[in-house]
Amino acid sequence: MNGSFFQRDRAWHPPAYTPGYKTSVLRSPRNALLSLPATLSEMTGPVFGHDAIGELDNDLIRNFARTGDAIGQRLVVHGRVLDENARPVPGALVEFWQANAGGRYRHKKESYLAAIDPNFGGCGRCITDGEGRYSFRTIKPGAYPWPNGVNDWRPAHIHFSIFGQAFAQRLITQMYFEGDPMIWQCPIVQTIPDRAAVEQLVAALDRNATIPMDSLAYRFDIVLRGRRSTMFENRREGN
């Protein structure tokens, strides 16, 4: 599978201009995107070796801990990175970041009143294995208010940044938690036009992956763009 990429379905993604999410108003291009066939610039991408990853990089409970474990409901988040052909994407760099259990980010511009957890940094990363699997340990992030409407709150969520095997697959998204009523009230979630597309970002509670007397588990599969098989391609060498 090393042909060109399937065209991105932009009706499935949020459009650039979404006035309900106010910051998009001045940060959305107004001209049409220029379409082009994927060239080598987009069909190739950087490779991240497992040696780039430290032992605790996928353990947000411990990787910033000073005086003890991070506070909060302990979670395992795991899943697979697949492409649109349902094939696993091995060697993908998956990076994640989140607020602490109180809903506060460790960032100097963060102004929410919730307490800082001295033992929680809020970042982690891992590289998918041969079956495209990733997993990490964390605490459940809290919901938090944000200055959009007068009283808008973000549902609990974890940010994900994914490098697949090509720059055309580059993706940043967010994971939400099954059963959270705030998902459907969030202006950022509502930038996604299709309810089924939103549901693709809602991780299911995974009872089978929980660790008894330790951690709940959520499963979150991530799908990157698929590529055509080369068998039907009629292209010159060197594309």
Added chain:
Amino acid sequence: MVQRLDYLKESPSQTAGPYVHIGTNPNWVEITGVYSQDLGLAIVGPQTRGERVILEGHVYDGNGAPVRDALVEIWQADAQGLYNSPHETRGEADPHFAGWARQPVSADEGFYRFETIRPGAAPYPDGRPQAPHVTVWIVARGINIGLHTRLYFGDEEEANGADPLLGRIDDPARRGTLIAPRSERDGLPVFTFDIRLQGEGETVFLDM
């Protein structure tokens, strides 16, 4: 009922939010001790082949105000026009050139800067040569799906004039948004590539 086509849908994008650097550049936002250093800070080393160049610029919103929370990534070929990727089949790229880097923009001015090398030319899918270029990707709060664009070098006039992608942009002013003018500083060529998300001088963004 016809058979189902068992394709999956790409996961929908969401904004990177204001705190993308917690995930991508934690040391830069003073979350230290987790990673020894942030990924993608240095793209060239002493053994990298090719002409050293500086790529820099600001990111601006539709009011012309700097976007202070953006993350900019670049991906490019080596000096021979080869990509350091398993999908590169034309030869072996310079092992001392990763081809990828990323930088948070400065928190006061929305300014970014990369020290890299001038890439060689790589072919378009139909075999025509493309002008040397760097793939640029931008995310920030308020950007619902990451924006792809390209930086072309202002001193490559002939190659730019024959480039298949630039040739598809009819309006010379819009074409110019992808061409970074050259200047020099401390003996190094500097290419200034301001990214305008919206409005006058809006950068051409790509759907590939």
